[in-house]
Amino acid sequence: MFDALFVMALGAIVLGAALGYAAVRFRVEGDPLVEKIDAILPQTQCGQCGFPGCKPYAQAVAKGEAEINQCPPGGEEGIHKLADLLGREFKPLSAEHGIEKPKAVALIDEQTCIGCTLCIQACPVDAIVGAAKQMHTVIAGQCTGCELCLPPCPVNCISMEPIPESVENWKWKYPVIKLVAAQEVAR
Amino acid sequence: MNNSPYFLKPASVQSVMLRVLLALLPGIAVYVWFFGAAVLVQIALASVTALLAEAAMLKLRGKPVMMFLGDGSALVTAWLIALTFPPIAPWWLTVVGVLSAIVVAKHLYGGLGQNPFNPAMVAFALMIVAYPSLMSQWPAVGFTDFLPQWHAIFGPRQLDAITMATPLDALRTALHTADARATVAGVLGSQATFGNIGGKGWEWVAAGYFIGGIYLLQQRIITWHMPAAFLATLLVVSSGFALFDPTRFVGPSFHLFTGGAMLGAFFIVTDPVSGCTTPRGKLIFAAGIALLTWIIRTFGAYPDGIAFAVLLMNIAAPLIDMNTQPPVFGHKRKGDGRP
Amino acid sequence: MSALRQLFRFNGGVKPAYHKEASTTLPIAVAPAPTRLVIPLHQSIGGPPRPLVTTGDRVLKGQRIGGADGNVSSAVHASTSGTVLGVEMRLMPHTSGLSALCVVIEPDGRDEWMERQPFDFHAATPTATRDYLRDAGVVGLGGAVFPSHLKLNAGKQGKLDTLVLNGAECEPFITCDDALMRERADALLKGAAIMRDMLAATRVLVGIEDNKPEAIAAMEAAAARTGDDSIQVVAVPTRYPAGGAKQLIRVLTGIEVPHGERSTDHGVQCFNVGTAHAIYEAIALGQPLISRIITVAGNVGQARNYEVLFGTSMRDLIAPCAPLPDTDRIIMGGPMMGFLMPGDDVPVVKATNCVLVGSRALFPPPPPEMPCIRCGECAKACPADLQPFEMYWFSRARMFGKAQEYHLFDCIECGCCAYVCPSRIPLVDYYRFAKSEIWAREVDKEAADQARERYEFRLLREEREKQEKAAKLAAKTAAGREKAAAALAEAEKPARTPEEEAKHALIAAALERAKAQKAQVQPENTGDLSPEQQAEIAAIEARRAEIREQAKPHLRQDD
């Protein structure tokens, strides 16, 4: 009986000492994973995930404090990528954080704008130019479509315009399998 | 309206499959000559089961039944099962084999073109593991009376008069379980099942498959890589060991012309779906099957190793393919400008 | 001069029915004068040119109407004299059926040229010559419409081993290069000589598929007339796609130019024969690129090659060829790589080498797609040595990363794989789909990276502004410390709703105090930021909380 206790105690002490040493010796600093997650996020900085920007969300995901399905602009594809990176199961986009929408940019109705600069302060990526009492305008190429400029506008002059399809950004569609053609073969 | 290219070369999956069936005919004819018409019964049985199972699965999966049923792939699987199973196997053995091939090995993976395992070999391996004795009862060569064979398939079974161990089985049993002094030459000389080159009768069936294989090569349905690598490896390995110790290891002609070697070389190993696709991968794949076949035939517990060897290499095929990708245009060695 | 050359071969390729005889029985004709020209501004790779004319302007033939936008762009010219009816969105000769900005001109019938002056490229610097060619709108006429001036650059070495002229023209039905070489070999070779001089190339190899004996003979005769040994005409074996630039370079020189690398870095450059002719016209005659030879073939009574002004409607172009009544589509390009047009009322552009009239009888709809059986026929036919079935397997499942691992972007979309596929899979469609999806993702990714950069810069700037404000306040007041802290706390108030944030703000305030103290000595404290990381992070957190606050009402709105 004593033997058994002694042996187990000895084992515990030796192993504990080894683990303790290793914990000091191999201490981990920083988390390069955050960068990897942040690189997948769409950088709209819209806050729909419940975190103030993409980086904080990435940090939360890396720590396991947030789910991977809280980013509506990233869409299903972003969730798939995160699931792949983190080895987690894919989950559909969580509805409480919003829905996936076609990409859009903000457009300021220049007739209505009173030049209050509130939207300029709200824009996380400095995509709105203008000065106090002057008309503002959105640099469409830099707008991420985060919609953060909509609520502060006192005259509701900002609207979201979906990006139109043009010859430049047109995409080839997924080839559709045509089953109607079967009859023609039989003919 | 479709996009370019707007015209296509006349070719279809159906014609590929039909030509494979055509290529099997010479081997089947010889098979019937030596072992009786039971083979044809098995082929019919397997074909009907396969088509019904295929139709049922397509229906269940919501695919156009007639279009896919006509591609002939189920028939190829069925024929290969019928040709690898004993001709006097009870009907349910064949039916269960075909069902496991079509339903489990093929359609659960998404049907034609998506199965990682060769369906016919899955059926063979499953059945030989489950019913080893039934899968080893072959009709005696030259004993082609139809009625006893019919009874063997559909009952009542009275087998003693008509069965005989296959040459591979006979040799293995003799060498493994008989007294330690048994030698290859002694065994081969003592039993009627052994012929001049391989097994009696078997050698001619193999020749029939060989002719069919040449036809497939000529039709460019298969490339030379797999049959050549398979036969060459089997030849080299078996000759090497036979030279090393001729009392324990049987020579290459026996290995090549007995059992499923020829059928395997041209019809089973060459299945493009579950095998390797790169030129180097094909060589490695087929050589691996040959090596494993020889090992299992020589040391293993089962009479023929081709089915297991094929499945084992099927497992490795994706990895072999991944690591044998041919160099892409422009990414080859610099200065490699030979005409 | 041509016979005894060592040729090389590329793997794969197919031999479809060529159908080239029909359009070579008659010589090149000038297309009938159009009643209306619709000239798209964006006709080349690169940035879309800016319109230089407005409604009501009178333009002369050859007058620039679209100016190149930067160096990677090419100018566009009026194809005849007339009046600008408008600069507006019109249907493009593009499969998408979308519109783009076009200059619409009503010809006045006088076909009055602007002043033309030959360009003395010997006297000009290479850069000036390239600028001239850019403004003359010269682009590759093989179909890719890459601005030629960008390719007329000798690369790193400053000189080139081989200039390849592509007269292979491997696509079925198309004979525009064939006709050009038969009838305008001399001018074409003069253009080749100009390019050779610009590139400082040692030799010029003209590769022509051996199914065009007349063109080979005409070119050899013209080459002999130049008395220039460096120009050689080489007959190459007829096998589609021998006319692919990379494949032809390989056949003639043995060099394989990898995807994404410039061929000049491998000592070779390749131009279409039509481009050589366009360069001759631009340099020697002072005529910008306003027309080209186009084959009209397919489901027509009389197939023929025409010299066509850009902007001519395809409907007007095919009319004299008598399209047969069962015509159901217009294809720009050949049957292997051509693009389906959204209608017949689209203009001819610089990329149009052929207007192929199609019908169900000529190009029957493909049989239903069967599953891929991995038979490897496509891999045998692929001239880029790819594994098309693997690319298809992953493109179909939308696993684009995997598709790229199998070198999707080395695919030249020649259509050989789909041509031989026994399962009748529209393989190229899957590759086009996968490629455009990947491109779109890359654009998104780039935008995201820029957004991140700007966002981080904004955070930095706001932080700095806040500190400067606090510093100023601290400097002004007598009891600097307390006031600064109070001011800061005041400024932070809206952000502090949750307790955690309040704690952060307190830490920030404390650190700000310390900093403010320093700032009294050194007002510009931006340089001191890095050691004060804790303060910065805390303040950034506070700012983020602010953004979160702003986001919340908006979210509720959405739900």
Added chain:
Amino acid sequence: MTSYLFIILGAVLVNNVVFTRILGLCPFMGVSKKLETALGMGAATTFVLTMACGASFIIDRWLLMPNQLEYLRTLSFIVTIAAIVQLTELVIQKTSPVLHQVLGIYLPLITTNCAVLGVPLLNVSLRHNFLESLLFGFGSALGFTLALILFAGIRERMEAADVPTHFRGTAIAMITAGLMSLAFMGFAGLDKFR
């Protein structure tokens, strides 16, 4: 010398831990979605299992057996394995954070990977000496890694397959594992390699 080779070969192929002994199925199913992670998991398991076999042999032979404490065998083996796993985790976290993140819950799961406990116990019952124990452990782990890699190769391809809805994911993976096991039954009877 050849007998040692046969121990390894036997453990890798003939008596593969996964396909023949049906041990360690949890990480086999869980970490085989991608080749990269399969390799990492295989490497980690190989390290842990070899170490565990050595350590457990020492404990068994020099600590438990002299003191007639064989009844503590399972308990002490588990403790030892747990410690080795912890050590491995710390090292991996330091050297390859992504691998650490990817292996996620599976790394601690090596502790409860029955293969890691089973193989040392088999060592005892097969009366292996120290070197044989190490080789058997190493061979078994190689067999585990081989199974994992081969399975990952197939799964990467299968991910794009048109598998019927009800069979997607784990269902078809289980069927595949069964068929792979069937294939490995072909090695049955290779008594020379046992």
